[in-house]
Amino acid sequence: MAAPQLVMQARGLVKRYGQVTALDGADFELRAGEILAVIGDNGAGKSSLIKALSGATIPDEGEIFLDGKPIKFGNPMDARRAGIECCYQDLAVAPAMTIAENLFLGRELRREGFRGNALRMLDKKKMLEVAIQRMADLKVGIRSMTQAVETLSGGQRQCVAVARAAAFAQHVVILDEPTAALGVKEGNMVLELIRRVRDKGLPVILISHNMPHVFEIADRIHVARLGRRAAILNPKKISMSDTVAVMTGAMPPEKIPAECLAH
Secondary structure (H helix, E strand, O other): OOOOOEEEEEEEEEEEEOOEEEEEEEEEEEEOOOEEEEEEOOOOOHHHHHHHHOOOOOOOEEEEEEOOEEEOOOOHHHHHHOOEEEEOOOOOOOOOOEHHHHHOOOOOOEOOOHHHHOOOOEOHHHHHHHHHHHHHHOOOOOOOOOOEHHHOOHHHHHHHHHHHHHHHOOOEEEEEOOOOOOOHHHHHHHHHHHHHHHHOOOOEEEEOOOHHHHHHHOOEEEEEEOOEEEEEEOOOOOOHHHHHHHHHOOOOHHHOOHHHEOO
16 A cells, blocks of 8 residues: 655754754654654754744754755744644633634634725624534534633633634644643543544644643654654654653664554
């Protein structure tokens, strides 16, 4: 069988902050239709890698490819225009606004004609209709799109943030610690939503410290260490303890059994 198509790829990314090297020749590959978990100890470079892939930082060296074509991001808006959406750990939702308003936060739809162009009036009816449709597509069980986000539970708020990223992404969804600070039931709710996003055809990059969640949902595991990619692991073949050993450096990459590596 041929390997799935590479949706996003990075080669030799380098990012320095003065005397500190956050990325030291990092490589990255995201395939179509997969959930790729990115794990690493503090200071491993995973946040810097994700920031480079989402346009939040500009690498000093290296190349990024989208659908096989080289691409450069000057800021996060460039990445968003290329179809890459991020959901950050702090959610970035407006609690006093409705779910529908949060879904279109920063990309509100205006009315057609004079009222939209000159008076800059928003088309709230259309935004509500689209929000209902998008949330229904992802099977997010929230009763009303017109209720304020502050009335939702932590898991439901996280689902809104994930759904917003999935609703507008065309190529890649990046999720930063989406289950952090959630209980077991709410964490499982978010994991199920991530699966639905993947099943819709969008590849997902999942940054997480929660190893049970990583092993439950990831198709492959990208291990970052000391600013580089240490290994790509198959979660169905390697144990959680060995994965942590690779992540911390207790197990060098050359000692990893061949069957535990993902290709």
